[in-house]
Amino acid sequence: MTPVPTPPDPFSKLVSDLEDYVAFETEEGRSSVEIDLTVIAELGQPPPLSASAAVPASDVPDKETAPMETAAWTDLDAVAASIADCTQCGLHATRTNTVPGEGHSQPEIMFVGEAPGADEDAQGRPFVGRAGKLLTKMIEAMGFQREEVFIANICKCRPPENRKPEPAEMEACIPYLKAQIALLKPKVIVCLGGTATEGLLGLTGITKVRGNWHTFEGIDVMPTFHPSYLLRKPGAKHEVWADLQAVLKHIDRPVPEY
Numbered sequence: 003m004t005p006v007p008t009p010p011d012p013f014s015k016l017v018s019d020l021e022d023y024v025a026f027e028t029e030e031g032r033s034s035v036e037i038d039l040t041v042i043a044e045l046g047q048p049p050p051l052s053a054s055a056a057v058p059a060s061d062v063p064d065k066e067t068a069p070m071e072t073a074a075w076t077d078l079d080a081v082a083a084s085i086a087d088c089t090q091c092g093l094h095a096t097r098t099n100t101v102p103g104e105g106h107s108q109p110e111i112m113f114v115g116e117a118p119g120a121d122e123d124a125q126g127r128p129f130v131g132r133a134g135k136l137l138t139k140m141i142e143a144m145g146f147q148r149e150e151v152f153i154a155n156i157c158k159c160r161p162p163e164n165r166k167p168e169p170a171e172m173e174a175c176i177p178y179l180k181a182q183i184a185l186l187k188p189k190v191i192v193c194l195g196g197t198a199t200e201g202l203l204g205l206t207g208i209t210k211v212r213g214n215w216h217t218f219e220g221i222d223v224m225p226t227f228h229p230s231y232l233l234r235k236p237g238a239k240h241e242v243w244a245d246l247q248a249v250l251k252h253i254d255r256p257v258p259e260y
């Protein structure tokens with residue numbers, strides 16, 4: 003008789019999900035992770051008492067920093083010039099280059115990621131590392147060239163050791179992204195991953211939020227998984243492709259079937 007496979011018990015499933023999460027964050031180069039305490043409680047273990055392993059947050063916005071000159075942001079170059087001089091949060095102290103974003107000035111689609119990594123910090127360009135190469139393939143699979151869309155991030159400077167940006171860092175940086183969005187007026191914004199979705203829409207839980215339409219200041223937004231996640235979990239490409247197909251349908255573009 004063929005043995006019937008037993009479904010994983012909830013405890014093993016939780017442990018396996020946590021392992022996936024920690025592996026993903028490690029792949030991203032992070033040395034600390036945020037874990038929901040209710041998950042720990044479900045595991046029947048106490049929460050970690052020490053935050054000593056965490057990479058320290060950079061300074062919160064410096065109160066003495068000059069206010070942003072938003073009135074001067076009449077074009078993308080002006081926004082990029084302000085970003086290049088920015089000292090609104092502590093990330094400026096460790097950056098090599100700012101990464102304002104790049105692409106078409108009247109794009110149909112704008113992609114928003116989390117923050118630059120090592121390659122982006124070195125080159126001053128968004129999504130040029132491994133995840134960026136996959137993003138470029140995704141854009142081409144949609145029938146666009148990379149130059150035809152705009153690619154930006156929530157934070158314009160690299161967080162040390164690629165840790166997730168702190169809420170204060172995202173808050174300090176978001177005026178630049180808002181200004182870029184207002185100038186670009188894309189038909190659709192694709193949020194890549196949980197941090198971008200949280201930073202732009204204030205929504206957490208990318209697994210539940212992805213694949214559904216939202217709006218940001220009148221622009222339709224589709225959250226999906228981050229390309230780094232796909233490098234670790236290629237099986238999730240089906241979901242991302244479904245989200246990108248929905249984007250294409252939304253803007254009346256041909257939807258390639260693969």
Ligand code: URA
Pocket residue numbers: 115116117118119122127128129130131133134155
């Ligand atoms: N990951 C991001 O979120 N943004 C980049 O620019 C590169 C990697």
